Amino acid sequence: MSEHRAPKDGLILAVNAGSASLKISLYRRAEKSSSTSRHGVVELLLTGREAKNVSAEGIKDHAYFLNHLKNESKIAKGSIVHVCHRVVHGGDYYEPVIIDSESYHYIENLSDLAPLHNGAALSVMKSAIEALPKASSIAYFDTSFHRSLPLHIASYAINTEVAQKRGLKKYGFHGLSYAYILGAVGYYLQKDTSSLNLIVMHLGSGASICAIRNGRSLDTSMGLTPVSGLPGATRSGLVDPSLIFHYTNRAGRITHDPSQAVDVRVTQAEEILNTESGWNALTGTSDFGEVVKHMKEHQQTDATAGKNVADWKSDAKWKLAFDLFVDRIVGFVGSYYLRLGGKVDALVFSGGIGEKSAELREAVVRSAECIGFQLDQAANAKASKEEGAVLNVGKRADFCRVRMCRTDEQLEMAKESALAEKFWQ
Ligand SMILES: Nc1ncnc2c1ncn2[C@@H]1O[C@H](COP(=O)(O)OP(=O)(O)O)[C@@H](O)[C@H]1O
Numbered sequence: 046m047s048e049h050r051a052p053k054d055g056l057i058l059a060v061n062a063g064s065a066s067l068k069i070s071l072y073r074r075a076e077k078s079s080s081t082s083r084h085g086v087v088e089l090l091l092t093g094r095e096a097k098n099v100s101a102e103g104i105k106d107h108a109y110f111l112n113h114l115k116n117e118s119k120i121a122k123g124s125i126v127h128v129c130h131r132v133v134h135g136g137d138y139y140e141p142v143i144i145d146s147e148s149y150h151y152i153e154n155l156s157d158l159a160p161l162h163n164g165a166a167l168s169v170m171k172s173a174i175e176a177l178p179k180a181s182s183i184a185y186f187d188t189s190f191h192r193s194l195p196l197h198i199a200s201y202a203i204n205t206e207v208a209q210k211r212g213l214k215k216y217g218f219h220g221l222s223y224a225y226i227l228g229a230v231g232y233y234l235q236k237d238t239s240s241l242n243l244i245v246m247h248l249g250s251g252a253s254i255c256a257i258r259n260g261r262s263l264d265t266s267m268g269l270t271p272v273s274g275l276p277g278a279t280r281s282g283l284v285d286p287s288l289i290f291h292y293t294n295r296a297g298r299i300t301h302d303p304s305q306a307v308d309v310r311v312t313q314a315e316e317i318l319n320t321e322s323g324w325n326a327l328t329g330t331s332d333f334g335e336v337v338k339h340m341k342e343h344q345q346t347d348a349t350a351g352k353n354v355a356d357w358k359s360d361a362k363w364k365l366a367f368d369l370f371v372d373r374i375v376g377f378v379g380s381y382y383l384r385l386g387g388k389v390d391a392l393v394f395s396g397g398i399g400e401k402s403a404e405l406r407e408a409v410v411r412s413a414e415c416i417g418f419q420l421d422q423a424a425n426a427k428a429s430k431e432e433g434a435v436l437n438v439g440k441r442a443d444f445c446r447v448r449m450c451r452t453d454e455q456l457e458m459a460k461e462s463a464l465a466e467k468f469w470q
């Protein structure tokens with residue numbers, strides 16, 4: 046933490062180390078940030094995104110962004126007061142914490158429970174601390190939003206002593222995104238967030254769904270780790286827990302010769318489910334936009350020309366990945382509709398896929414027509430190109446509107462930081 050007093054209109058750098066991208070935005074804290082409204086508490090100065098596979102160094106090092114700050118925008122590094130970091134797994138930390146050696150090691154110890162995330166966030170933190178020694182680094186947790194999960198929903202049906210001792214429960218993730226979406230939809234509907242019931246889908250490289258009751262998380266599809274629930278770019282989503290023992294030849298022999306199975310380690314299982322699965326495993330690409338594009342191309346070809354069986358086999362993978370994803374999403378939407386007793390103010394699509402794929406939104410809503418959701422085809426077709434944080438893509442004005450929300454985890458952290466007086470003393 047800086048020894049100097051933080052200037053009240055200082056700059057906030059917000060860093061979002063996701064599984065497939067690093068998103069960074071820079072904000073200026075507005076003078077009126079002490080007001081009770083969350084709207085307009087920060088002003089966006091710069092934003093950027095790097096795909097993780099562009100350069101391994103890019104992820105470890107903030108240098109490219111800091112250079113950009115210096116050279117292109119003439120912003121002095123010294124004016125950055127806070128660096129907010131998205132940390133996916135916060136364990137029992139619910140409030141944002143200033144990074145010191147204790148909190149750093151706590152987050153490090155949780156890395157096994159978020160193998161694609163916590164380690165990357167920590168290495169970004171290290172470089173930020175080196176590059177900006179006067180700024181304070183603050184961790185914001187994806188898990189915080191789900192602290193409200195009722196005990197019977199967060200618990201697994203396993204030995205309770207072991208569960209408590211080892212912290213084996215549903216934590217849930219994408220919480221910064223859900224918090225942002227809740228605020229944005231409340232603002233759009235001019236409704237107090239504490240009276241909002243939403244079913245929100247965050248569909249990106251990691252995908253999850255959240256049922257929000259009276260402004261609080263009631264249930265969410267990810268669990269102890271972000272591998273559960275929906276499939277993702279390289280993640281399996283929910284599978285039968287025994288599947289992994291039958292996945293490799295050696296693991297498959299467990300029942301016949303246990304000695305053959307000793308090398309099948311949990312880490313290998315995690316590797317397979319986290320990085321060798323998802324639509325990348327089904328189709329060969331981790332970009333869902335490609336999945337949709339190829340599926341549509343092949344559907345057109347099917348319609349205009351006769352198909353032979355060999356073509357069908359090679360093309361079917363795109364449709365399989367799309368249909369499988371829609372099926373899993375619809376399963377959660379139906380379940381969460383019941384959980385909320387049918388009282389749903391909005392069904393919200395967000396995340397890269399939810400925001401960009403009109404086809405995915407259409408397929409999901411079509412399956413949810415039986416419970417009252419309806420899509421406005423024209424609004425849905427143009428939504429991805431229109432401006433705005435929240436857009437209406439649903440038909441019926443009176444009931445269960447379907448919305449699209451451009452989520453912004455960096456903005457959520459920046460707002461929280463701007464509003465936390467204790468960080469500006
Ligand atoms: N036009 C598109 N249609 C469907 N999916 C898309 C499209 N463009 C991008 N995507 C998907 O969105 C993902 C990025 O989602 P996003 O939430 O922004 O990223 P991240 O998960 O890295 O935080 C991409 O990996 C890709 O799968």
Ligand SMILES: CC(=O)OP(=O)(O)O
Nearest residue numbers: 063064218219251271
């Ligand atoms: C929790 C999670 O899966 O995050 P992301 O989608 O950013 O990888």
Ligand SMILES: [Mg+2]
Nearest residue numbers: 063064249250
């Ligand atoms: Mg993300």
